[in-house]
Each structure stands twice: as structure tokens, then as C-alpha cells.
Amino acid sequence: MSARQSLLSVRKLRKQFPVHLGFRRTGMVSAVDDVEFDVQAGDTLGIVGESGCGKSTTARLILGLVKPDAGEIAFDSEHLNALAGRERKAIKRGMQMVFQDPLGSVNPRMSIGENIGFPLRVHGYSAQQIRNRTSQLLEQVGLHPHHASYFPHQLSGGQLQRVNTARALALEPKLIICDEPVSALDKSIQAQVLNLLLDLQQQLGLTYVFISHDLNVVEYVSDYVAVMYLGQVVEQCSSDELYRNPLHPYTRVLLSSIPQVDPEARRTSAPVTGDIPSALNPPSGCRFRTRCPLAMDVCAVERPVIRHPTAGHAVACHLYDSDTAERSAA
Numbered sequence: 001m002s003a004r005q006s007l008l009s010v011r012k013l014r015k016q017f018p019v020h021l022g023f024r025r026t027g028m029v030s031a032v033d034d035v036e037f038d039v040q041a042g043d044t045l046g047i048v049g050e051s052g053c054g055k056s057t058t059a060r061l062i063l064g065l066v067k068p069d070a071g072e073i074a075f076d077s078e079h080l081n082a083l084a085g086r087e088r089k090a091i092k093r094g095m096q097m098v099f100q101d102p103l104g105s106v107n108p109r110m111s112i113g114e115n116i117g118f119p120l121r122v123h124g125y126s127a128q129q130i131r132n133r134t135s136q137l138l139e140q141v142g143l144h145p146h147h148a149s150y151f152p153h154q155l156s157g158g159q160l161q162r163v164n165t166a167r168a169l170a171l172e173p174k175l176i177i178c179d180e181p182v183s184a185l186d187k188s189i190q191a192q193v194l195n196l197l198l199d200l201q202q203q204l205g206l207t208y209v210f211i212s213h214d215l216n217v218v219e220y221v222s223d224y225v226a227v228m229y230l231g232q233v234v235e236q237c238s239s240d241e242l243y244r245n246p247l248h249p250y251t252r253v254l255l256s257s258i259p260q261v262d263p264e265a266r267r268t269s270a271p272v273t274g275d276i277p278s279a280l281n282p283p284s285g286c287r288f289r290t291r292c293p294l295a296m297d298v299c300a301v302e303r304p305v306i307r308h309p310t311a312g313h314a315v316a317c318h319l320y321d322s323d324t325a326e327r328s329a330a
Ligand SMILES: Nc1ncnc2c1ncn2[C@@H]1O[C@H](COP(=O)(O)OP(=O)(O)OP(=O)(O)O)[C@@H](O)[C@H]1O
Pocket: 017, 018, 019, 029, 030, 031, 049, 050, 051, 052, 053, 054, 055, 056, 057, 058, 213, 279
């Protein structure tokens, strides 16, 4: 990525969850393991990967909804781990989230105006200020001020996702983490909500972390993309570079599985076989090795470290270790 200052910087982020296995046995789910990335102001970082790869846990760790086991998160030049109480609340005001489920994300007993105004009320705004700001926000997200008196069940999924976006914007954040914001919507509505997010980014200079399992959606909105597999980032680069020149076998498999109008397009890899292994007991070495068509002996014993085969393109795969670089390029 460029030398511009990062708005969000994540280093060696790690989270395990204890789970009960029955008969008094417990285990640890490795949800996020040494995740690292930077997001520059005004950019969108897409995070993509199959279900259970740790996308939402990463988001929740950044927002402080879950405590990390290890790692550093810096936002707006502040190290979040070092902040507590009021200081942390003040800095967290600058980062908000839009969730996947439009209806589940609002309080059904509160009007749309009350839902959007809720964060303003928590931060001590007056009733008049809340009314004015709510009307402004409704217009900003393409709804009408009169929608403030509606209740959630009276709006469509697309309209509710606009409401959730308005609520996320209420405190004028710098960063919005969008966790699968359109995957619960009809295809025809998805584009409208994506375009709204892009317009708002232009108008307000917003920075996004955009989480999705849908590579087409991620390509549409992202400047940079991080590909996650079983809790780890396996590849990271600009969106153009990733879709033009995917390096990691997992990314190639993901891209080749996107439905294409041109059947020859993006056929860069054999289809992946086998189920995703359990995060309770991830494979040794490279976590993708049990499904990788190119796995070698070393893949079972050594965890691949991040390499940069070309400037700005990071990949964690033994095919790109320096001593095997020629083979990987062949
Ligand atoms: N509170 C929890 N307790 C136990 N395990 C959890 C908890 N939260 C997440 N996990 C596990 O951590 C792993 C990562 O989950 P996460 O929800 O972050 O994945 P995801 O990439 O967001 O998946 P999806 O695409 O389905 O939303 C999964 O194995 C999940 O079962």
C-alpha cells in the first residue's frame, strides 16, 4: 500500500474462543490468527473469505466489541489497546459499523427517527439537535424526513439498510466497518445500497472496511483487498492487482468459482476440494494445505510467512518463498 498515513492499522491481531465439546471437554477456536493490515484515509479495504474465516471477529475486535488475546490496533494515530474509559469512548466515536441483517440491526419498538437518533442521545445531544440531524441524515441516505415517524416493519430491507447507514453516520465517523451490508438484500437492491455507500464515501471522505464473501461485490467497492482463510490473511494487495494477478492458490480458487458470462474468464485454478477444516483444530503449517491442489511437503510443517513477490502484493504461501520463487513464477 502507499506511504500515506494509515487511519487504521492492525498488527498481529489474535483471538481464540473457548468452546465446550461435551463431557467436560473444552477446546479453543482459532478465529483470528496474526491478522495484519492498514487502511488509508478515504480508501476501502475489502475483506473476503468463506464463512467462518474470521471476518466478523476481526471487525468486532477493531470496534472493541471483543477483547483481543494479542495484537495492536491503532486508529487515527491512537493505540486503542492503551486507551480506557472516556478516552476510548471518544476515539471509538470515529468508527461505526453497518451489520448484515437490516431488520435485526434496528430496535423494532423504536421509530426510525429514534433508531437513527439513538447514538446522538447517548452522546448528550438535545431533542432539537437530534430531530434536525435525523432529518438531514435521512435525506443523505436517500430517504425522506417523514420516514422518521415510521417503524422498522413498515420499511423494506433496502430502506432499512439505508436507516442503518444513517445511524452509523450520525456521529460523523471517519471509518465505517460494513459487515456483509448487502448480502441479505435482493440483487436488484444490492447495487443501490452499494452505490449509496460509494456516494457517501465521496461526499464525506469516509474510509471503509468492507466485509463480504462475495468477490464481485468486493471488487466493485474496494481499493485494496485482504483475503482471509481460517483466521489468517493469506493475500493482500490492490483490488486491480488481486483480480488481475491472484497469487495465492486459495484466491485463485475463489476467483475461479465466480460465475462468469465468459466461461473462459478467470479460470485460473482447478476447483477446490474438501470442506473447510475446523477452526478448533486447524491444519499444521499452511492452514489451506488440506485443500490446496499445489501442496508440498513443506506446507505441512512450516507456516508460510508473508512475502512480497511484487511491490505492494503480499502473499503467505511457500510457492513464493525466495528459494522457490522461480518455480512459482513458472
Ligand atoms: N463467540 C464465539 N464463540 C465461539 N466461537 C466463535 C465465536 N464467534 C466466532 N466464533 C468462531 O470463530 C470463527 C470465525 O467466526 P466469524 O464469525 O468471525 O467468521 P466470518 O468470516 O464472519 O463468517 P460468516 O461469513 O459466516 O459471517 C468461526 O469458527 C466461528 O464459529
